[in-house]
Amino acid sequence: MSSTTSNPATYKFNHTMFRIKDPKVSIPFYEKVLGMEKFRESAGSDFTNYFLAFPAGFGDANLSTEEKTAKMFDREGILELCHNHGTEDDASFKGYASGNEEPGRGFGHIAVTVDDLDAACKRFDDMGVKFKKRPEEGRMRHIAFIYDPDGYWIEILANNRDVPHK
Incomplete structure (x- = not known):
C-alpha cells in the first residue's frame, strides 16, 4: 500500500462519456443546440472519442485548441462522445441504451x-x-x-x- 495520501477536497468531476451512433449528427447537436465546443478528438483503431465542453469553463475565450486540450483535466463539465466506427452505417444497429428504459x-x-x-x-x-x-x-x-x-x-x-x- 502506498504511503502517500490523497486529499478528496481536491477531486473534481471531470467528464461523462456517452456512446453515440453518428458523430455527424451528435456533435452538431451539442455545438448548435447547447452551445458546447468540440475541443479534442482522439482516434483509436475502431473508435473515436470527441471531447466537448462549454467554452467559458476554460477561463479564457482566446485559448487555442491545444491549450484547451492541455487544460482538459483541470476543469469540470466535459462531455466525451464515443463513436464506435461503423454504427452510423449499420442498418441493424438498434442504438444504445439511454439508461431510462428497460433493459439497462x-x-x-x-x-x-x-x-x-x-x-x-x-x-x-x-x-x-x-x-x-x-x-x-x-x-x-x-x-x-x-x-x-x-x-x-x-x-x-x-x-x-x-x-x-x-
Missing part, C-alpha cells in the same frame, strides 16, 4: 443550466429539438427534459432559480 435502466440524464428556461425551450422548439418533458407538464414546472440524437435525456433548468417560470 440505471443512468438517468445530464443537466444543463440556462439563462432563461422559457426562452431556451422556445429556442429548442424553433430548432426542432424533441422534448421528453416541457416545463408546463407534470408537477415539476421549473425544469424541462430534451433528447439528444441518441435518446439520452438532458435536463434543462434555469441557472437562476429565483426567476419565476411563466
Whole structure:
C-alpha cells in the first residue's frame, strides 16, 4: 500500500462519456443546440472519442485548441462522445441504451443550466429539438427534459432559480 495520501477536497468531476451512433449528427447537436465546443478528438483503431465542453469553463475565450486540450483535466463539465466506427452505417444497429428504459435502466440524464428556461425551450422548439418533458407538464414546472440524437435525456433548468417560470 502506498504511503502517500490523497486529499478528496481536491477531486473534481471531470467528464461523462456517452456512446453515440453518428458523430455527424451528435456533435452538431451539442455545438448548435447547447452551445458546447468540440475541443479534442482522439482516434483509436475502431473508435473515436470527441471531447466537448462549454467554452467559458476554460477561463479564457482566446485559448487555442491545444491549450484547451492541455487544460482538459483541470476543469469540470466535459462531455466525451464515443463513436464506435461503423454504427452510423449499420442498418441493424438498434442504438444504445439511454439508461431510462428497460433493459439497462440505471443512468438517468445530464443537466444543463440556462439563462432563461422559457426562452431556451422556445429556442429548442424553433430548432426542432424533441422534448421528453416541457416545463408546463407534470408537477415539476421549473425544469424541462430534451433528447439528444441518441435518446439520452438532458435536463434543462434555469441557472437562476429565483426567476419565476411563466
